[in-house]
Amino acid sequence: MNDYIERYIYDVTKRLDEKQREDISKELEANIYDMLGEDQSTENIKTVLTTLGSPAKMAMNYKEPRYLISPELFDDYKHVLVIVVAVFVGISFAIGIIEAVTATGIAILEGVFETLFGSVISAGFNGFAVTTLIFAGIELYRKKVNPPFRVESLPKIPKVESKKNLRVEMIIESVFAVIFGYIFIHVLLTNYVNINAIWDEVTWIYTGSVLNAWVANLFVPWFIAYLVLTVIIKVFQFKEGGFTKVLGIFYTALELTSLVIMSIVFTRMNTFNPLFVQSVSTAFNIDFAYHLDLAVKGIISMVWIITTIELIVTWYKIYHPKKGLPKQKN
Template sequence: MNDYIARYIYDVTKRLDEPIREDISKELEANIYDMLGDDTSDENIKKVLTDLGSPAKMAMNYKTPRYLISPELFDDYLHVLVIVMLVFAGIAFASGIIEAVMGSGVEILAGIMETIFGSMLYAAFNGFAVTTLIFAGIELYNKKTNHPFKVESLPKIPKVESKKSLRVELIVESVFSIVFGILFVYALIYNYVDINIVSDDLNFVYSGDVINSWVSSVFVPWFMIYLVLTVVIKVFQFKEGGFTKVLASFYTALELSSLIMMSIIFTRPNAFNETLISTVSTAFNIDFPYHLGIAIRGIVGLVWVITTIDLIVTWYKLYHPKTNKKQKN
């Protein structure tokens, strides 16, 4: 065998797994001599080997491609990554504002800039790491199981004309839900007020909680679970190109259960601090529990109306997709 050919084959096969080296060596040698034909001069050998390309590139033809995330999953990975990073950054933004404002010994503006943007960058990196690890696990699982393709597994045609606009809509909704949700949770946990009311030369002072501690201990864990499940539903909603019957059912169950939980907790007589209620009632000489009850029931009722309208619209769009298309056109 010519020295150039032997060296070329060696440089290719050394990059391959041991079990296949001998077979690839024989196959490559036969291909090279077929390309040479009757002209085995050094000049022709150099030309043929040059046409074949570098040994590293040639070796890639005999290797199974290795991916952390394969091209089949990469588009889904990018879509989910954008949503997760924005949601994580939104959470960091809300918590960063709280931490910066409550920090002591630091100028507010400098504290906000350093704390918020540092937290957002760190959170975005964590979102990237978590999403990448999850999709890498899915990729590894797919390689091990290697499920055959089934026609039934084909996705349904999206019910919206522009998936890009749906993505923007869901990202914005997720970020707002997380940001305001975190602020609401913060208000429930740190529900401290400092009241000093002067009336008829009398001074009424109260420092303490607005709602009783049991409200936070019961409602906050549920509300955090609600926020996470809401984002998960939106991720699947984007993947499916809109609501499916299953997603709409989960969404409806989640919204109704959260409304029921909120109604039961905040309409209870012992939800709010009795000392605060008594102080306000005495200072203003009003039946504050009565007015507070009306206000709470009004807010809860308004939330029920808004949520009910949202659920009706969701199911209407699900069963009347043609109406949505006509409105867009």
């Protein structure tokens, strides 16, 4: 064997696993001599080896690609990453606003910059890290299990005209749901006010809780689960290109269950702290319990109406999707 060829093959195979070297050495040698043909001069050997490229590059052709996240999962990874980072940043932003507003002993602007800037950046990195670790775990599982391709696993054609618009819609809905959800949970967990108000020469002073403790203990865990499930449904909704019947069923069940729980919790007579109710009634000489009951029932009724309309629209879109595939750009 020519010295150049022998050295080239050695430089390639030394970069590979030992169990591969012998077979690849024979294969590479045969390919080189096929390319040389009848002309096995030194000049032609140099030309052929130069054409093949560097040994390091050639060795890559015999190696199985190594990915933290493979190209097969990378598009899904990007889409989920955008949503997760947006949600993390939204939560951090809401926390920062609350901390800045409620901070004592520091200037408001200083509190805003200190809590928002650092926490938002940190949240973005945390969202990136969590998503990357999850998809890296999925990639590792896929390599070990290596599931066979099934025709049934092919995705359905999106029912929306623009998946980009759907992604923006999903991100906005998820971020707002998490931000307002966090604020609502924070209010329930804090459940403490310090009020000193004057209204028509009536001074009202109240310090203490607004709701009884059992409300937060019962409602907060469910509401956290509701937010998590909502974001998961949004992710699958984007992946499917819209609501499918299965997603529609899960979404409808989740919304109705949350409404039922909310209705039961906030229409109970012992939901609000009786000291708070009595304090308002005494200060303003009104039957505050009666008016509060009407207000809560009115708000809940409005939420039921809005949610029902939203569910009807959702199911209409499921059974009457827009016809036609997305237009292809020339």
